[in-house]
Amino acid sequence: MTSHSRVSRSQARLGRSIALHLFLTPLALVWLFPLWMMVVFSTMPDNGIFSPDIELLPHGNFLDNVSNLQRGTNFIGAIGISVSVAVTYTFLSVMLTSMAGWALARYNFFGKGMVVAIIFGTITLPYAVVLIPQFIMVARDFKLANTWVALIVPPLFNSLGVLFMRQSFSMMPHELFDAAKVEGVKEWRIFLFVALPLARPMLAALAIILFLASWNNYLWPLLINSKPGAMTAPVALGTLIGLTKVSWGGIMAGAVMLTAPMLVVFVLLQRHFVAGIAAGAIK
Amino acid sequence: MRYQNATAYRFLAPYLLIFSIFWLWPIIDSFLISFQATRTVPWRFAPTFNWGRLIGDPAFFNALKNTLLILVIQVPVMISLAIVMAVLLNSPLLKARGLFRFAFFAPVVVGEVAYSAVFRLMFNLDYGIINKLLNGIGLPSVDWFTNVTPAMAVIMMAVTWRWAGYNAIILLAGLQSIPEDVYEAATLDRVSKVKQFFYITLPLLKPIIVFCAVLSIIGTMQLFTEPFLITERGGPGGGTETLGLLLYRQGFRSLNFGYASAVAYTMAGLAIAISLVQIWLTREPK
């Protein structure tokens, strides 16, 4: 290769690199803008938000906004409910779906084909289809409206985890489980002490996705737990949006309190996050 | 292996129980309810009561029209954007990759209520930052929420902002599963980068693009929170009312479960049709 062509090649690379960044940087700024504005709004007094000036930098009013919010609705209490529900839901869902995924990955049993067909055949049906019967059942038949059970148990039907864990377990070498079986280890102990520890990264990814889904869940909690003391944080916040006399600084402070912990988790555990989201599609 | 019914079902039972009660049975029940007149107690079987009303209900066709309109415009825009994000994020020339990933992927963790509130505030007529910025560069304010077209635009922008990065994550994983040597071979064959994208990347990514599109269509079809909170219950005047919102109003404001179930099954029918299209699009060539 001549020196001339080497120079033009590296110039071409540089040109492409500049074009790439010139395009992507503004797009990234646009994408960050709503989040940034959420933070800015949450630190501004209400008369600042509704002033004709352009304000793009944070102020110091966050705590005042939080106490404004707390006057409108017991948001701190609602956060407590949201945290407890999300933790419980995540734990239960991970256990249930990994047990089911294990059964589908490891055993042959009567009706396996049908179970697989039904679980995965209905996975793309819209959630809206079951909303009304679920509501009637939980609220009218079981009389469980405004309870923890109503928030936690019905959403456990989600089959994403079954799909995900079945995939994870069937990619592990079967000889590992055979070895334990030959040694006389009971199946539930093989599951607990061999399979689950090996699935730790997958369990982490699944748990993050499920926790996020529960934390941000809006429609079901809105319908089933609408009594003030029983609301989750997103529902409590949602009730304020659209009211005429309301502190928008407070609402934004609430939005930040809902979002910031998830952003921290996202930054810390990005790898698991991405794995969890991508796993649904890439098989 | 021998059949291990007892062991297998012991592991499956807890999940299958929940799954049957809160998913399988409701799917059937919803269908049954859609054939009942539920305005008066006791409910009675009336096969044409809801479905007959549905096909003559302008509110239903308005919601269907709005939903399809959002689908047809928002999903292609978002998927194209997600492909661009994924391909550029995958470029070896990119610096500060972590920052860019954060910018595009962060909306994935933002809850619907939180971001609906922000968008509503940003697009406020008199004090919203968007109009202030428009004025700042000499453009007139847009009355975002009292006219149908800009209100629709806000909904679509909000949904695109929230979900483009999500799709980009899936597409990026797909891109990274394409072996590097395919591109190296193409480069040796003097195939340009642009042609590589159209003749290698896109065809190999097609199943994943279709998957993302189907996921987005089914998600957008059920759109509820954004028109509920951002454009205030589907305003202006039902201009952004979606099927999801209609279902909510009929089911939980008017407590008309039968009619709401018919709306729900219309959505299910659409979803099934979309899934069939997906299967057809990604079938293995014979």
Place this chain on the structure above:
Amino acid sequence: MAAVTLKNVIKRFGVFEIVHGANIDIDDGEFVVFVGPSGCGKSTLLRMIAGLEDISDGEIAIGGKVVNDVEAADRGIAMVFQSYALYPHMTVEQNLSFGLRMTGNPKADTERRVKRASEILRIAELMKRRPRQLSGGQRQRVAIGRAIVREPQVFLFDEPLSNLDAELRVQMRVEISRLHKELGVTMVYVTHDQTEAMTLADRIVVLNAGNIEQIGAPLDLYDDPANRFVAGFVGSPKMNFLAAKMVGADNGAAVVELVNHRGARLRKPLSDALPATGGDVVLGVRPEHFFDAGQGDCDLTLKADVAEHLGSVSYVYANSGTGGGREELIIEREASRHRANGDDLVVSIKADRSLLFDATGARIR
């Protein structure tokens, strides 16, 4: 310690029968190797003995007790897997003791057994490490250790050395032999590698496509194979098979013409009934059973293609040229630097150093 008996054992997967009625008697303390090409059913047979696969038909007995319906864990066996199947999240010590801990074995006894296994296999200094910190050979030792800890009546090995490099494989082969002598326990060993089978086994079971082709001591299989498959499978490099035709009888001996070698004829004395004159037969000659020109009963003129010099011996890949059809032969010669491409080569074969097979592959003795 226990004998293992397989009586008419059949394995079906759906409509496919992949083991067609196996009968094998393994004596107490014997080392038996199942050998055959991949897909011959050898691993399935082993997994049936282990209790990891159902027995579709027939009977398997261990120590005189039929175990068809006995759980794997209660059969008194231990198994070493091809991939080692070490639990990656446990230390070596935990790997060794896992089964005993999980089944409620007394703690002191578990410790004693783990200690003993680590001494036998000389892995005491590895006890705190995890599998990914071990070399292939060390992992293999731990896998065997895990079997020893169970103090089984029968050891089962499923291609345990196939993931090791050539040098380690030889070393571990010796190790396993030593272990067998030390423990004196019945061992059943599956491999596709005939060298492993020859060096380890008291007796070899040769399997092909779900059938047992022959059972016998290594050298018996080498000297006196029952059929063309066994003759070709045992021995390395493979036996040469020369197309031949019965052209006549002479005093109870068959006279065969080697059809690809310009009508060369060999007189082969037989005790069986002679095949019909004019019929196709096959003459098998091992690479090491070619002699210098004039030293045997029949000379063949060949063209050398390639020579592989191993130092002690050379293998010459030769062909029969144009004397009929072209036939490729491998010939072992004393080390020689002079063989080259296209050289003429005259070798001789002996009647008593060749085997005759009929057209179906059955041996004619």
